[in-house]
Amino acid sequence: SQTIHQWPATLVQPVGSPLSLECTVEGTSNPNLYWYRQAAGRGLQLLFYSVGIGQISSEVPQNLSASRPQDRQFILSSKKLLLSDSGFYLCAWSVVGTGRGEQYFGPGTRLTVT
Amino acid sequence: TQLLEQSPQFLSIQEGENLTVYCNSSSVFSSLQWYRQEPGEGPVLLVTVVTGGEVKKLKRLTFQFGDARKDSSLHITAAQTGDTGLYLCAGGWGKLQFGAGTQVVVTP
Numbered sequence: 001s002q003t004i005h006q007w008p009a010t011l012v013q014p015v016g017s018p019l020s021l022e023c024t025v026e027g028t029s030n031p032n033l034y035w036y037r038q039a040a041g042r043g044l045q046l047l048f049y050s051v052g053i054g055q056i057s058s059e060v061p062q063n064l065s066a067s068r069p070q071d072r073q074f075i076l077s078s079k080k081l082l083l084s085d086s087g088f089y090l091c092a093w094s095v096v097g098t099g100r101g102e103q104y105f106g107p108g109t110r111l112t113v114t
Numbered sequence: 115t116q117l118l119e120q121s122p123q124f125l126s127i128q129e130g131e132n133l134t135v136y137c138n139s140s141s142v143f144s145s146l147q148w149y150r151q152e153p154g155e156g157p158v159l160l161v162t163v164v165t166g167g168e169v170k171k172l173k174r175l176t177f178q179f180g181d182a183r184k185d186s187s188l189h190i191t192a193a194q195t196g197d198t199g200l201y202l203c204a205g206g207w208g209k210l211q212f213g214a215g216t217q218v219v220v221t222p
Contacts, residue, residue: 032208041200043214044157059209090156094208100164101145101207105156 002027006091006106014114019064019078021109023091026072031093033074034103035066038088050074051096086113117141118203120213128221130192135216137203138185144207146186148177151200151215193220 003026013019025031032051036044046059048066056066063082067075074091088110092103121136137146145164149157161170163179163186170177174197176189190197198220204210 041215041217043202043212046209049209092156100162101205101210102147102159102162103204103210104159105149108154108156110154 002093002104004091004093004104004106006089006109008109009107010110010112012112012114013081015083016080019076019081019085019111021076021089021091021111023074023076023106024072025093028072028093028095030071030096032096033068034092034094035074035076036090036092038090038108040088044090048076081113083113086111118205118211118213120201120203120216122216123214124217124219126219126221127193129195133190133193133218135188135201135218136185137187137213139205140184141205142183143205144183146179146183146203146205147210148186148188149202149204151202152198157200157202190218193218195220195222 005024007022034049035047037047038044048056048058050056050068053068053071064078088108090108091106094103119138125133127133145162147162148160150160151157161172161177163177166181166183168179174191178187200215200217202215203213
């Protein structure tokens with residue numbers, strides 16, 4: 001069966017510090033991978049998605065970047081955090097080519113920028 | 115951009131009551147998913163509907179896809195406290211469009 005991991009679960013970082021959030025997927029090959037940010041109790045904003053190693057599409061211009069160094073690893077980074085980067089970050093994966101659009105989410109990382 | 119509007123934004127009911135959550139769009143979707151999210155956790159996929167007019171049942175939850183594939187509804191019969199959560203609809207393929215969610219609170 002497939003599983004998706006995110007770490008850390010929670011993070012408190014000062015403004016101006018760097019960020020690295022990691023997501024890994026097990027039990028599947030060549031998945032599509034996604035990073036979302038969620039405001040408290042609301043819907044999801046797509047930040048980045050990837051269809052393969054080294055292939056990253058950015059949806060929202062911002063202070064963040066993403067990388068996919070391995071097939072099942074997706075990393076969200078920032079060189080200098082802003083207060084507005086606080087939020088709940090979710091990684092998700094989907095199977096390529098099913099046509100059904102289903103995505104499967106990790107447990108999330110709660111980021112607080114102080 | 116295909117937009118999904120969910121209503122109501124918030125719903126508070128007592129255990130045993132029924133509830134319906136709506137997801138509407140002006141665009142046609144090839145498929146639509148419903149997710150439930152509990153505080154501090156990632157959304158969990160409940161169902162995918164792909165055919166206009168389709169009705170799917172998951173225990174006390176009934177999902178319907180509109181005939182024109184522009185809208186969907188989620189009906190919960192005899193709600194339980196375990197049904198509390200944020201219900202999200204999402205449509206599309208690849209890059210999903212998510213609704214803003216309906217927060218459901220079921221009290222004993």
